[in-house]
Amino acid sequence: MIIGISGVATAGKDTLYNLLEKKLYAKNIKTKRIALADQLKKDLAPFIKEYIGVDILTASPEEKKTVRNLMVVYGKIKRNQTQGKHWTSIAQKEIDECLKNKVLPIITDIRYCEYKEDELFWLKNKNNGMLIHVTRVNEDGGVIPPANHEEKVNNPILKKSADFKLKWKTRPSLEEIQKDSEKILSKIERKIYANLQK
Numbered sequence: 001m002i003i004g005i006s007g008v009a010t011a012g013k014d015t016l017y018n019l020l021e022k023k024l025y026a027k028n029i030k031t032k033r034i035a036l037a038d039q040l041k042k043d044l045a046p047f048i049k050e051y052i053g054v055d056i057l058t059a060s061p062e063e064k065k066t067v068r069n070l071m072v073v074y075g076k077i078k079r080n081q082t083q084g085k086h087w088t089s090i091a092q093k094e095i096d097e098c099l100k101n102k103v104l105p106i107i108t109d110i111r112y113c114e115y116k117e118d119e120l121f122w123l124k125n126k127n128n129g130m131l132i133h134v135t136r137v138n139e140d141g142g143v144i145p146p147a148n149h150e151e152k153v154n155n156p157i158l159k160k161s162a163d164f165k166l167k168w169k170t171r172p173s174l175e176e177i178q179k180d181s182e183k184i185l186s187k188i189e190r191k192i193y194a195n196l197q198k
Helices: 013-025 037-051 061-081 086-100 117-124 148-163 175-178 182-197
Strands: 003-004 030-032 104-107 128-135 164-169
Touching: 003 117, 003 148, 013 030, 013 104, 013 128, 013 182, 030 086, 037 061, 037 086, 037 164, 061 086, 061 175, 086 117, 117 128, 117 148, 128 148, 128 182, 148 175, 164 175, 164 182, 175 182
Parallel strands: 003 104, 003 128, 030 104, 128 164
Antiparallel strands: none
16 A cells, blocks of 8 residues: 645645654554655756756755746656656655565655546556545635646546545644644544555
């Protein structure tokens, strides 16, 4: 079993990983964060640093915004060349290593469901995965909108396909987010634990 997290940019996918890591560690379950975009960032990092002056590997959210379109275009080219399988095939090696070592892989950026064997299919069908969708509510009460056309198209389908849907308010600390979301986090934790005992 593996876990996938979906949601628009800045919805809190990595935040959810941090909360799950903490909860599962308390049950002696080791986890590893895997992001499909990590390899993409490594591929583009030298170009972006030299020509745009941003270190994408340590960039702030504002800096990421300046290069997001470039990353999306590059990612899309590689996905189109492989019918959506380029980034998942790279991540699969790391996932297989985790499973061999009894470490639960959590993929923090399931974003696409356009091709027959795209990220959603890869997660749920190929890897018996569970999908958690995250929506974050702004201080003004509105939800964080999609960052680009790809998110606008894919996010509703991913949300509909999710095993769990988590909606949380913007909070200043991880502790406050955890307190607000304790009920759903505990439900997710129990489901993961039960599946791992099978």
